[in-house]
Amino acid sequence: AAVENPNARIHNNFQGFDNTILDESLKFDTFVPNQRKKRISAIIKKPLLKSLVYHNVYVWVDRIMNGDDHNFFYFDWMLDPHMPYDPSPDFGNKIVVDKHKLPQNEKIYHRPLSPHEKFSDYEKRYNKKLYLAEVESVDERVGMLLRALKFKKLLSTTYVIFTADHGEQFGEHGQTGHGGFGKHTNYYNTLVKVPLIITGPSIPPGQKIGNTVSTIGIMPTIKELLGLNYEESMQGVSFLPLL
Numbered sequence: 001a002a003v004e005n006p007n008a009r010i011h012n013n014f015q016g017f018d019n020t021i022l023d024e025s026l027k028f029d030t031f032v033p034n035q036r037k038k039r040i041s042a043i044i045k046k047p048l049l050k051s052l053v054y055h056n057v058y059v060w061v062d063r064i065m066n067g068d069d070h071n072f073f074y075f076d077w078m079l080d081p082h083m084p085y086d087p088s089p090d091f092g093n094k095i096v097v098d099k100h101k102l103p104q105n106e107k108i109y110h111r112p113l114s115p116h117e118k119f120s121d122y123e124k125r126y127n128k129k130l131y132l133a134e135v136e137s138v139d140e141r142v143g144m145l146l147r148a149l150k151f152k153k154l155l156s157t158t159y160v161i162f163t164a165d166h167g168e169q170f171g172e173h174g175q176t177g178h179g180g181f182g183k184h185t186n187y188y189n190t191l192v193k194v195p196l197i198i199t200g201p202s203i204p205p206g207q208k209i210g211n212t213v214s215t216i217g218i219m220p221t222i223k224e225l226l227g228l229n230y231e232e233s234m235q236g237v238s239f240l241p242l243l
Contacts, residue, residue, distance in 0.1 A: 002056045004079035021056050028055040032062050043151050044144040051088045057141045064148040080134040083177050084111040087133035095129050112176050128170050159200030163215055167191045203243050213239045
C-alpha cells in the first residue's frame with residue numbers, strides 16, 4: 001500500500017498489507033541504485049522528478065520491474081487531485097494565466113477557504129485549472145504503473161481498478177472543496193459521481209455501463225473476480241454481473 005492521505009494512519013487502513021509506503025517516504029532515493037533509476041526513466045519515458053508523490057510511484061515501478069512475484073495486490077492512494085491545489089511544476093507551469101487578474105494572495109487560489117462566489121469568473125477558472133493540472137499529474141502516475149506492468153508482460157493478466165472517494169466543488173450550489181458537516185453536507189453529483197474504471201482478464205474492453213453502483217461494492221467484486229473463499233460478511237454487493 002502506498003498512501004498519501006494521513007487519515008489512513010488514523011483509521012488503521014494499513015491492516016493486512018505486507019509493505020506500506022507513507023506520504024513522507026523517500027525509499028526510492030535511499031534504496032534504488034542509480035542504474036535501476038536510469039532503467040525506470042527509460043520505461044516510463046520521462047526523466048525522474050524530485051516530487052515526493054512521484055517517488056512513491058517510482059518505488060513500485062521498480063518493484064514491479066525487478067520482482068518475480070506475479071501474484072500481488074497493490075493499493076495506491078494518491079491524494080491529488082485534492083486541496084491544496086499544488087500541481088507538480090510539470091503541469092502547473094503549463095497554465096497560462098494573467099497575474100494582473102488575480103488580485104488576491106496566490107495561496108488563496110490553492111486553498112480557497114473563502115466562499116467561492118467572491119472570486120471573479122477569471123479567478124474561478126484559474127482555481128479549477130490548478131485542480132485539473134493535478135488530475136493530469138495523477139493520470140501520468142497511473143500511466144507509469146501501467147507501463148511497468150506492460151514491460152513485465154503482466155498488464156493483460158492484471159486487474160486494474162481506478163476510482164476516487166469523492167469529487168470536488170468549485171462554486172456549484174455555493175460550495176467549495178468536498179468537506180461539509182451538518183447543514184453544509186450535500187450529495188450533489190459534483191461530489192458523489194466519481195470515476196470507476198475496471199480492466200482485466202475476462203472483462204470485455206470498451207464497455208460503458210450506465211447502472212448506478214457504490215464504491216463499497218468494489219471489495220466484494222474483487223473477491224468474486226478472483227474466486228476468493230472469503231467467508232466473512234462484508235458490506236456492499238458485487239457488481240461483477242454488470243461486467
